[in-house]
Amino acid sequence: MNIVLLSGGSGKRLWPLSNDIRSKQFIKIFKAENGAYESMVQRVYRQIKTVDKDATVTIATSKTQVSTIHNQLGEDIGISVEPCRRDTFPAIALATAYLHDIQGVSLEESVVVCPVDPYVEDDYFEALKALGEQAAKGEANLVLMGIEPTYPSEKYGYIIPAAAEQISTVDTFREKPGAETAKSYISQGALWNGGVFAYKLKYVLDKAHELIGFTDYADLFDKYDTLTKISFDYAVVEKEPNIQVMRFAGEWKDLGTWNTLTEAMSEPVLGNAILNDACANVNVVNELNVPIVCMGLHDVVVSASPEGILVSDKEQSSYIKPYVDQIDQQIMFAEKSWGSFRVLDVEDGSLTIKVTFNPGHGMNYHSHQRRDEIWNVISGEGVVIVDGMEQPVRAEDVITMQAGCRHMVTAVTELKMIEVQLGKEISVNDKKKYDREY
């Protein structure tokens, strides 16, 4: 099976766990069988490999997610990197060209496209495999997965099949309806559109050439920022008369909001929290190292991270985005392939952060024009270069760097430091990079 997972943008609907640089699909919130916690993307990848160990998995995403994906899934994963965001048609066109030109997938092979964040059981991936096999038959140009609705949701588009069989041609599509209309659709046998479909590689590559002028993957990649934003549904699906739908009746959840995410949590509490007996249907996800005490709450989700604290009625949690969009503060933490950082203190004239480097990683040679920095190494071992002078460092070493001074560090073991930045105009943009050769 060739599968393309669409890994969307940052999104704030799971704030404070997700922020501008940490997407929900990378938050380790699900308890796997071995007791460790895994992220949405790790869970989905594990499930795909369980169903089809030879599956070729490609993640279509922006470059900001590349290091996190390698960090969570290893180096073998295929990544179709979008140089910028241009909606799903350009993204799927680029991933398809990537599969053909870089991964050597033939024109006749089928490709399955799926969002990266469904919360499903293994039968869902069995269904994806069947979807790909159906597409390979060539009976239709596109084969959609139609999810058997469990309630008249207003959140999803509906697919009206021509017949009640497991596989059928599609009569028509309906946009997200009101609850009453949704009921009527369901009584007519409509299925949810979960954004999952399969096609022969040739079909989408031809569509891409038809709609975008490009020679090959490299060319498409180069001109990606000139492409018009357009969705795959609008550019392709709505114009294609020859579409089949395959029914899926298994469990399926879209983990887009806190309400649905908490339903998928195997334990009500993740992190340091105390709930009294008067609490009912309460979930807590606490990434801080101080406790959360909950008393007498009903149907509430509480989440705390270095970014902030959410306390929400579960139903209301789907409306947080405009409120979170009001928040104007710097990024307070991030986890990257090289390690992580967390802002500890913000003052007018100084910024104190904790930086952890994974072994073998570090920061590139750079300088700042308008701030001095002090590194307080608190654990581990590494090598520091300051203005061309190399020196080993370990816990208790202090390195002071004036503005303009070039510096870099590479961790030998896991290396942790408290970095104190001092200056009147501290900004992430105040950074000049240099070649490592000095």
Place this chain on the structure above:
Amino acid sequence: MNIVLLSGGSGKRLWPLSNDIRSKQFIKIFKAENGAYESMVQRVYRQIKTVDKDATVTIATSKTQVSTIHNQLGEDIGISVEPCRRDTFPAIALATAYLHDIQGVSLEESVVVCPVDPYVEDDYFEALKALGEQAAKGEANLVLMGIEPTYPSEKYGYIIPAAAEQISTVDTFREKPGAETAKSYISQGALWNGGVFAYKLKYVLDKAHELIGFTDYADLFDKYDTLTKISFDYAVVEKEPNIQVMRFAGEWKDLGTWNTLTEAMSEPVLGNAILNDACANVNVVNELNVPIVCMGLHDVVVSASPEGILVSDKEQSSYIKPYVDQIDQQIMFAEKSWGSFRVLDVEDGSLTIKVTFNPGHGMNYHSHQRRDEIWNVISGEGVVIVDGMEQPVRAEDVITMQAGCRHMVTAVTELKMIEVQLGKEISVNDKKKYDREY
């Protein structure tokens, strides 16, 4: 008026704002007329001085509160320092001896005793003054304030007066009753006992000499730790036949729990918070510098500090103590007369804190046996002495101190530093003090 304010212990019923070293009465949570925030003790002191600018105010408290009291009320306030906690009879005896021997209050003058944390209007303090004047008449040995009940509370003891007049003798006392019994007491004209009373200084001094063998204030102070814990109610009030009660019908609240505290807040939100329109009867007190977002909550209090996060139904908030008692973590922040500190990061082998010194303050000359320290000065100016070497410091200076090294710092202007402690056994007890002369 001579007034003794009993300032109780730490208490965790307002966690996470109060902790083992920060008592609720010192939290700046009330908006004063000038727009600044004041604490319970500041509010009460200001009100007393408004009603009687010549009032002699003495706070009976433990030594751990002395610096905070001076910090909040200035140096003129009288403080009767209890060397250790011995319940209210020894505390009132000590404060009475302090008034006589140190403040020069005569045996015939009256003294009013009142808790430090009532939330009341100025008419309450007018009533305290009248209480003192009544005690000075000598008609009874004790004059209690009886608060007109507003509902059949189970939280208070009841006073049954002999008559319905403004001032009456007391028939009897009733312990905290059930709601039904409380109703019946109220129908009989009972009054709440708010722990407020007045007496002639001589009366309590004589009782103290009768029950405790001591010569004067200094002697009582010296043997304070040998005294038996006993309440004033039990030792004196319950045995005294000649007691009057004076009615008080004004507004009176006991701010002992989050539920009652939030009723006294002039604004629903203190600190950084966003509430959506679906929230009703929600209070937020946020001492962190990251936002709290509340969605669709009803009758809930949310509070966050460096100690932790409380999310509680308001009714349930009176039951937090046993849950908070379970929390076993180091003190994460404190405000003192010399300044403040906050723990920023805790690692196995290191502790990073932010320390702010007020001008003219600092830390005494000391050393640590089992940890090194690094001071990163981030703002202000001061003077550091390390192993006898004195040097001025300012923002950007870094001082490194090996274990065993003697060090101290004095702030010239407000001085802020990031202190990184490094060692395998970091403990507040690892501290050896030295005379300033070296």
